[in-house]
Amino acid sequence: MKIIRFQDSDGVVHYGEYVDDQTAHLLEGDIFHDFEVTNRRMVVSQLLAPVEPKNILCIGLNYRQHAEETGAKLPENPVLFIKAVNALNHPGAPIDIPKIAPGQVDYECELAVVIKKPAKNVSKNEALDYVLGYTCANDVSARRWQKEGGAKQWCRGKSFDTFCPLGPCLVTPEDIPNPNKLRICTTINGVVMQDSSTSDMIFDVPTLISFLSEGTTLLPGTVILTGTPQGVGFARNPPIFLKAGDEVEIEIEDIGVLRNPVQEEK
Template sequence: MRFATVDLDGTPCVVTIDDDGARTRVRGGTGRTLTDLLALPEPARAAALAPGEPAPADAPLLAPMRPSSIVCIGLNYLDHIREADMERPTTPLVFAKLRGTVIGPGETIAFARSVTRQVDWEVELAAVIGRPTRDVGVEDALDHVFGYTAANDVSARDVQFSDGQWVRGKSLDTFCPLGPTVVTADALGDPQAVRLSTRVNGEIVQDSSTSEMVFGVAELVSFCSKSFTLLPGDVLLTGTPWGCGAFADPPRFLEDGDVVEVEVEGIGVLRNPVVAT
């Protein structure tokens, strides 16, 4: 099943989208995002996610989630490790993005040149947590994943590398586009066999597969849950493959007027314009 959040005359509404593009409101979705509904206890959650009335096909898409936590993994693709000429990590490299980074399809990635001049793209498969997850084993971890969405882990490289830690460079407002939809785990299938890519102004700059991950989704969920609780609606960004602008020759970064599109197979294309001031 495929879920999205749309804007109905200024009010968010959770909908399902079928294979023909038809949209149906879920019964408890008006005034809420999918994060709100996943946080409900059963059986209230099942009732809230049940199909209701048709929804307008032209309602703009919003970010499908407004997660309380955005947990991210760095250096998790073998091809990215090779291009960055770094050592393969022995345990997942975990960091976080702040909530104000989240935007949806079509919204603007905005930054001030007084803060950063090296803004980079990172296509990522994002796992959406479906139930409280604490101290779970790898063998059970995927049972805690509700579904998946596409993410762009936008990064201010000059800030990231000069600070010596990653939170500020990863957490500028608008630096976490999510969407366009959330696809349930059963509908996506094997999360380690998904193609993902990035285009900047139509040019392909990233093109890889989640098969290149060092640590798979199940390992990442389990690893994180050993240290902190993941809650329903939280989002786990699982790393990016080769092709980031910072490691190109010569390096290339997003500029005012660019359009960046990240695409995850089975989920869709997440397109955002760029504005620099």
């Protein structure tokens, strides 16, 4: 099932089962507990990020070829950083290049995992039982804040407003039985920048859920960004960064395409 979150013509927010780009069947109930799909077909006035995250937990350096392009050693454990929830962005909404970070704003296509029930000390074998669904993410990154000089502030460089587009839909696990067997790619203005498979992950999705739940409760609505493959802008020669007027597309097999234009912060 493809679940979307959207506004109707009156601005009321709903969840629905995707029908087409203009309509959805209304869901009744709580998507984190019990819900049902109704026969009520509604017009989608504005598509929203499929969830409002409780937390956004991010994994760095989790693709083998990405580690190679950056010259980094493979990590022994998942590398965790956190992206603030104010960074949430919707499909079709602009990514702002902040005035405080005017250059070196980068793209990162990522598979996002949404947790459906409290998870603590979960084993790898049972980890996927805690997944509500999967969606596309763009872990937009201001590299000057993340990497340069004495700052090296990962959370700040990753948490500017609009820096976490999610969407276009949430695909439930029955339609993605193996999240580590999906093509994942990024295009900018139609040019392919990243093209890989989630099979290249160093730590697969069950391992990430199990690791992150050790001694820590993953709340319903927690979003896990699982890392990005090779082809990021800062690792290219010459580097390629986002600029006003660009359109970024993140595409993941069996999920869809997440599109966002880029603009200067107003």
